[in-house]
Amino acid sequence: MDAIKGILFDKDGTLLDYDESWLPVNRELARIASDGDAALADRLLSACGMDPVTGHIVPDSLLAAGNTRQIAEGLVAAGSSLDVSDLTVRLDDLFAHAADFSVPVTDLSAFFSRLHARGFRLGVASSDNERSIRQTAARFGFTQYVDYIAGYDSGFGSKPEAGMVLGFCAATGLQPSEVAVVGDNNHDLHMGRNAKAGVTVAVLTGTGSRESLAAASDYCLNDITELEGLLPDLQLA
Template sequence: MAVQSDLSAIQGLLFDKDGTLLRYDESWGPVNREAARIAAAGGGSELEERLLDACGMDPVSGKTRPDSLFAAGTAAEIAAGFVTAGSPLAVDALTVELDDLFVRASDFSVAVTDLSAFFGRLKARGFRLGVASSDNERSIRETARRFGFLEYLDFIAGYDSGHGSKPEPGMVLGFCKAVGLDPSQVAVIGDNNHDLHMAASAGAGLKVAVLTGTGSPATLEAMADHLLGDITGIETLLPTRERA
């Protein structure tokens, strides 16, 4: 695990959403099962279980595989995975249904910490803040409203926001453009390798992995500069700085 030394250079924090701000299994296990039920279109429990497994979730344990479609894919990518695995629905129509489901899912999400207080403290320290997710932008905004941190965000990007999708660098570069920072001044915080590869491809100054999602030390430590139990560790990792 490489370690970034000049942490004082970091002025912007770009967070993943699911598995990073929200606990993945508690928040997304039931949603993934409902997504498979929709995709099966009445085809029965055997098909639903096959669709779950194809997109990365063990239908018995409920655990999601690191870097699988459920862990890191967009609604369109998950829909395509379902269709390849046997869903009788068209990819485009299924994508719309999944996007709507994922927006509704914010009502049942479980936050890692008090996100309003957490983002408020980071904003008070002068950091520019953003969220970059493989989910759609509407779902990100709904989550931020529900947990009370929308007002602290300088940037929001979903797969449909025009910045491309992970692990491409576009979301990081879009954040940098929006807040006037160089990528070397930005820390990217996420729970899987799509986040870390996105950070690396953009030249981000710091790659931080957390263990509240689908990743594990074994899958994350090779790419991460720092590995934290959860996002609250970022507060002690980064030095105190004056508010800009």
């Protein structure tokens, strides 16, 4: 294995605690898609992967791993009367504003600063829209440490395709084998595998479990802070 020189992070469930950041957003998403019909909203949540009573998210479901367009299509297929394109726009706006209420896993400014100081090239690749990622980076103070940001609408394709990883490599001059991909669901990990990334790292702050993430991850960590202890070994690989 080549020494790891770059790290590409997922956002939701990886940098941000999924339950604390997204369960209220998912309920609002269903309210919008159902046009205020509470019974329909619950059915839409169930169809897209969230238990409307407990808030549990099914690993790798639409709400866990889909991009905005895919979620909108799933909501319409499950009974929303809205137009897919209109719903996509409304959900993108909702997700962009969600950055104001999201809860980070750790002090992200300090975390990214430490990784940057150790010489890593850093990026964020999310199934969310690029505007939301940039707002998150600005809110939590790590914009200056990031070399690359890609959302589903940035032109690199969508997860689990390899495009976002290859875009990171093009932006940083790294080879895929020099990159660690870090995420909370199999879309992230399969993206890394499809790009032939050097390492795939799963974290448990999102919608995946140790069991659901085992097959596609080289390492499974409780959260991103444990990555710092792992990296010295990967840098010397």
